[in-house]
Amino acid sequence: MASVMQRGQDEPFDVVSTYHRLLSEDPELTMPVGAIEALILGLANTPASTVSETLDLVSKLTAQLKRSIPNPISLSAGTDLFQQYLISNLQRPSAKGDFDQIRSHLVQNGRLFVERAKAARETIAGFGRHFIRDGNTVLTNGGSRVVGSLLRSAAESSNGNGRGSIRFRVIYVVSPSSGSVEESESTANIAALRERDIPVATIPPTAIAYCMDQVTQCFVGAEGVVENGGIVSRLGTLQMATLAKAAGKPFYVVSESHKFVRLYPLGQQDLGIEQNIVDFRTAKGSESGTERREVKDEGVADMEVETGSSKATGVASKPEDAVDYTPPHLISGIITESGVLLPSAVSEELIKIWF
Amino acid sequence: MPSQTTTPYDIVASYRRLLSEDPDLTQPVAAIESLILGLANTPATTVSETLDLVSTLTAQLKAGIPNSISLSAGTDLFQQYLITNLQRPSARGDFDQIRSHLVQNGRLFVERAKAARADIAGYGRHFIRDGNTVLTNGGSRVVGALLRNAAESGNGRGRGTIRFRVIYVGSPSGCGKSASDNETAANIAALRERDIPVAEIPPTAIAYCMDTVTSCFVGAEGVVENGGIVSRLGTYQMAVLAKAAGKPFYVVSESHKFVRLYPLGQRDLGIDQRVVEFKTGKGVVVESARGQTDGEGGDSLVVGESKVDYTPPSFINGIITEVGVLLPSAVSEELIKIWF
Numbered sequence: 211m212a213s214v215m216q217r218g219q220d221e222p223f224d225v226v227s228t229y230h231r232l233l234s235e236d237p238e239l240t241m242p243v244g245a246i247e248a249l250i251l252g253l254a255n256t257p258a259s260t261v262s263e264t265l266d267l268v269s270k271l272t273a274q275l276k277r278s279i280p281n282p283i284s285l286s287a288g289t290d291l292f293q294q295y296l297i298s299n300l301q302r303p304s305a306k307g308d309f310d311q312i313r314s315h316l317v318q319n320g321r322l323f324v325e326r327a328k329a330a331r332e333t334i335a336g337f338g339r340h341f342i343r344d345g346n347t348v349l350t351n352g353g354s355r356v357v358g359s360l361l362r363s364a365a366e367s368s369n370g371n372g373r374g375s376i377r378f379r380v381i382y383v384v385s386p387s388s389g390s391v392e393e394s395e396s397t398a399n400i401a402a403l404r405e406r407d408i409p410v411a412t413i414p415p416t417a418i419a420y421c422m423d424q425v426t427q428c429f430v431g432a433e434g435v436v437e438n439g440g441i442v443s444r445l446g447t448l449q450m451a452t453l454a455k456a457a458g459k460p461f462y463v464v465s466e467s468h469k470f471v472r473l474y475p476l477g478q479q480d481l482g483i484e485q486n487i488v489d490f491r492t493a494k495g496s497e498s499g500t501e502r503r504e505v506k507d508e509g510v511a512d513m514e515v516e517t518g519s520s521k522a523t524g525v526a527s528k529p530e531d532a533v534d535y536t537p538p539h540l541i542s543g544i545i546t547e548s549g550v551l552l553p554s555a556v557s558e559e560l561i562k563i564w565f
Numbered sequence: 566m567p568s569q570t571t572t573p574y575d576i577v578a579s580y581r582r583l584l585s586e587d588p589d590l591t592q593p594v595a596a597i598e599s600l601i602l603g604l605a606n607t608p609a610t611t612v613s614e615t616l617d618l619v620s621t622l623t624a625q626l627k628a629g630i631p632n633s634i635s636l637s638a639g640t641d642l643f644q645q646y647l648i649t650n651l652q653r654p655s656a657r658g659d660f661d662q663i664r665s666h667l668v669q670n671g672r673l674f675v676e677r678a679k680a681a682r683a684d685i686a687g688y689g690r691h692f693i694r695d696g697n698t699v700l701t702n703g704g705s706r707v708v709g710a711l712l713r714n715a716a717e718s719g720n721g722r723g724r725g726t727i728r729f730r731v732i733y734v735g736s737p738s739g740c741g742k743s744a745s746d747n748e749t750a751a752n753i754a755a756l757r758e759r760d761i762p763v764a765e766i767p768p769t770a771i772a773y774c775m776d777t778v779t780s781c782f783v784g785a786e787g788v789v790e791n792g793g794i795v796s797r798l799g800t801y802q803m804a805v806l807a808k809a810a811g812k813p814f815y816v817v818s819e820s821h822k823f824v825r826l827y828p829l830g831q832r833d834l835g836i837d838q839r840v841v842e843f844k845t846g847k848g849v850v851v852e853s854a855r856g857q858t859d860g861e862g863g864d865s866l867v868v869g870e871s872k873v874d875y876t877p878p879s880f881i882n883g884i885i886t887e888v889g890v891l892l893p894s895a896v897s898e899e900l901i902k903i904w905f
Binding site for chain 2: 413419451455487491493494
């Protein structure tokens with residue numbers, strides 16, 4: 211906890227529970243934006259009177275947040291963005307004068323950022339709508355709000371009756387085992403589309419290859435877009451991308467630009483999070499215990515340091531929160547609110563945001 | 566239908582009973598057994614009456630089971646066998662004698678078919694080497710036997726000398742209670758007993774783990790003329806992902822599952838299964854021009870767990886049968902040998 215700053219407070223500010231509360235209260239909120247809001251609330255509630263104290267507070271809260279969530283990739287996009295924003299603002303020459311004024315100005319701007327992030331979804335739907343034409347069949351993974359709003363926007367486009375002039379069909383891949391938030395999100399999307407006379411079919415994840423020949427293009431959402439243009443998304447997205455490429459169908463990623471992360475993974479195991487998807491077990495128990503022992507026996511000095519830092523989270527992902535990494539050569543385009551980007555353009559965007 | 570018996574012989578019920586009673590029985594072999602029982606139970610005195618009876622029973626069976634590809638391999642084989650036997654010159658003489666001889670030979674066939682699994686395991690064992698990671702779809706008894714055999718091979722203590730790992734792909738419905746899921750669970754437990762590490766993954770994680778996999782083994786419901794296979798829904802997907810990652814994909818199947826079918830695509834299998842069914846707020850969108858309405862009756866719809874897909878031969882690296890390991894292009898040769 212941020213105990214150094216507690217002088218005036220009755221209860222310490224709990225950024226993790228604030229973050230979870232914000233996410234559950236507002237279903238439209240994405241993880242990075244939720245993280246930014248939680249940090250803004252943390253700033254507003256905790257008195258800090260110097261620039262370095264503020265920056266220190268923010269980095270402490272960020273570290274707390276990242277430690278408590280098993281998969282911090284998505285929210286780290288938001289926290290890193292906010293930290294960057296703070297640093298650039300607090301180091302401006304006009305930042306002399308009343309610190310409280312600066313702080314409230316920052317908090318206000320932060321709120322403006324959150325509003326803009328929510329509005330981004332509409333802009334994205336506007337761009338993405340042109341990718342869907344008459345007679346197309348769209349394949350999508352369930353659970354992405356951006357994709358849902360894109361499809362709904364395409365369904366309603368340009369007709370006063372509330373029925374769109376684009377006639378397309380949607381195939382939703384639904385994992386039958388989950389009873390989580392994502393499934394109810396998919397169900398809501400599917401019902402909304404069906405109401406607008408868009409035929410929707412739901413298939414199990416084993417039938418993606420089966421139906422790929424009748425699909426025109428695929429749309430998926432992402433938890434994070436990484437530096438090389440690849441994405442980190444729900445487990446099963448890599449599979450859909452590989453199958454789309456094998457069948458020659460375009461594969462589009464739909465994502466807000468605040469989800470761009472400064473991460474460059476070299477493979478599935480290089481994401482910096484601990485998830486036990488492939489867990490080898492014999493009658494004696496899990497094999498992963500013996501593997502770690504073997505690694506230590508190698509005697510290579512820096513390997514120990516690496517395993518130490520990657521296990522820093524200490525919280526393992528649940529199976530339904532598992533994510534995978536889709537490399538950029540499988541992605542045909544990334545639809546964001548600043549336009550439609552090729553995967554190679556993502557690093558340009560990141561430079562624009564960060565420098 | 567025969568008029569002398571009190572209750573007419575119900576081949577569909579007999580087929581289903583045979584399948585549920587003997588968990589080691591495959592669909593074609595169960596079809597052959599039920600036909601043999603039908604022959605034994607129904608009196609027929611001439612050759613043409615017998616052949617007619619068999620074709621009537623076969624038609625009944627195919628109409629009663631929604632996914633008739635696998636069992637049609639067995640029925641066609643039996644019909645062919647009958648015809649060759651009944652048309653031999655030595656087939657003059659007491660017809661009853663011939664019939665009982667046929668029934669006996671039929672039973673011999675069933676015994677051989679069950680023993681085939683051990684032969685296949687013997688051939689397939691050489692495909693698994695030290696340090697390999699094997700990926701497999703659940704629910705195939707042949708693959709389970711092959712893996713268990715590899716686990717036990719060559720060592721008197723019941724623990725094999727080949728150290729490999731297995732990744733089992735679970736069925737999409739999560740916890741399954743069907744016979745194939747129990748079979749899978751039994752296989753996994755048997756492998757773990759022999760110190761073979763086994764991991765179970767959901768079907769969404771196949772691409773995720775494909776780079777750690779050395780080879781894939783799957784079973785088949787039927788092997789079609791061009792060397793492709795008809796197998797559980799999800800097999801085609803695994804084959805595409807294996808090919809995309811450059812990993813070998815092997816099919817393990819008895820030779821009595823070879824079917825005289827030549828599908829041109831997923832929807833050319835001759836069965837009615839609605840995998841992709843579009844619905845709007847007003848109800849199901851019916852695709853009338855599709856040819857899916859070729860299915861005979863409304864109740865011959867394949868549902869739920871028994872859906873199948875077709876994997877073309879270009880994705881298959883080898884078919885391991887009890888007559889050896891075949892390339893997909895050799896399947897039509899085998900079919901000719903069986904049929905002519």
